[in-house]
Amino acid sequence: IHPYFNLPDFTQPSPPSTPPSLPSHQRCRPSDATKGLLVALLGGGLPAGFVGPFSRMAYQASHLPSLELLICRCLFHLPIALILKLRGDPLLGPPDVRGRACLHALLNVLSIGCAYSAVQVVPAGNAATVRKGSSTVCSALLALCLESQGLSGYDWCGLLGSTLGLIIIVGPGLGTLQEGTTGLYTALGYVLAFLGGLALSLGLLVYRSLDFPSCLPTVAFLFGLVGLVGSVPGLFVLQTPVLPNDPLSWSCVGAVGILALVSFVCVSYAVTKAHPALVCAVLHSEVVVALMLxxxxxxxxxxxxxxxxxxxxxxxxAIITAQNLSCEREGQVEE
Incomplete structure (x- = not known):
């Protein structure tokens, strides 16, 4: 047959066209830094933005003390012990790192306790602003001094920009503090928020030094255990326990416990993949959510x-995330 008459049969369906697959050494997957920052943004910052306003709603509805709210949050961490038991891991972690794991839990309990106390006397958005700002600056300084971890120029630009944004938010409020008891309580709230951020940055740095199987569920359980041991006696000594008597308060307490647990797990995962200062900077999304609520x-x-x-x-x-959006070749072997 003449080649010009060798035509395809248009009555038969053509096979589906598939794009040519790339060789395994050319396929890309998100880098660890990219995954860490995305987890911090979507799973850490956004849920945490609801915690402050919900805590304030519970306080306004039932005058729920901050320590009682912290106890309720710690209760949501205790069922993680079942996961550790099923896996056959020690509840308190291996003996050689048990002290650091407990120190991490203590620092997180102090950070959350300061945050819950601050949000009762300072607007939720401003309290989150001061806490996240101080945690970012302290994380950057601690990482540079103790871990010798450098940042790129774009990272520094995003880091300083996010800190500048926080100063713009909280600066006018600090300049108009009232005199007398009200102004004193407001200033104390900002100090507590700052101390909460400092404790958070120290806790993230300690967590990065932990490296053992089941590290994440272990520190999550220890947070609940240490929080209960420290908060229950303090509640009866420093504050008056209050039993919420309306559905709104119970709903807020439950939402705070669940959202805070999700945020805790995501931030702990993210800080092992990306620079702690960048993780804290991405967590500034909490401030935007808190201001909207x-x-x-x-x-x-x-x-x-x-x-x-x-x-x-x-x-x-956006600058920090775009700078760290990169991919790695699947066939590449890390040196």
Missing amino acids: QYYVLYETVAPSDIMGAGVVLGSI
């Missing part, structure tokens, strides 16, 4: 400086 749910005033600062924070998070 502060305005739309709590009906508290959001100043123009808050909106401007939130925009700067979001832009800085």
Whole structure:
């Protein structure tokens, strides 16, 4: 047959066209830093943004003390002991790292306790702003001094930009503190928020030094255990226990416990994949969520400086995330 008459049979369905598959050494997957920052953003920052406003709602509805709220949150961590038992792992971790694991839990309990106390006297958005800002700056300084971990120019730009955004948000409020008892309590709230951020950065640094199987569930369980041991006596000595008597308070307590547990696990995972200062900077998304809930749910005033600062924070998070969005070849062997 003449080649010009060798035509395809159009009556038969053509096989589906498949794109040519790349060789295994050319396929890309997200890098560890990319995965860590995305987990910190979606699983750490966004859920944590609801914790502050919900804590304030529980306090406004039932005057729930901060230590009692911390105890309720710690109770959500205790069932993780079942996972450790099923896997046959010690509840408190291996003996050689048990001290550091307990120190990590203690630092996180102090951080959360300071945050819950601050949010009762300071607007939720401002408390989250000071806590996240101090944790970012302290994480960067500690990583540079103790771990000798450097940051790229884009990372420093995003880090400084997010810190500038936080200053824009909280600066006008600090300059207009009232005199007398109200102003003293407000200033104390900001100090507690700062100390909470410092404790958070120290806790993340300690967690990065832990390396053993079942590290994440172990530290999550220890957080609940240490929090209960320290908070229950303090509740009866320093504060008056309150039993919530309305569905709103119970709903807020349950939401705080679940969302905080998700955020704790995601942040602990993210800090093992990316620089702790970058993780803290991405967690500034919590501030934006808290400000939105502060305005739309709590009906508290959001100043123009808050909106401007939130925009700067979001832009800085975009810079950090875009700079660290990279892929690794699947066939590549890391040296």
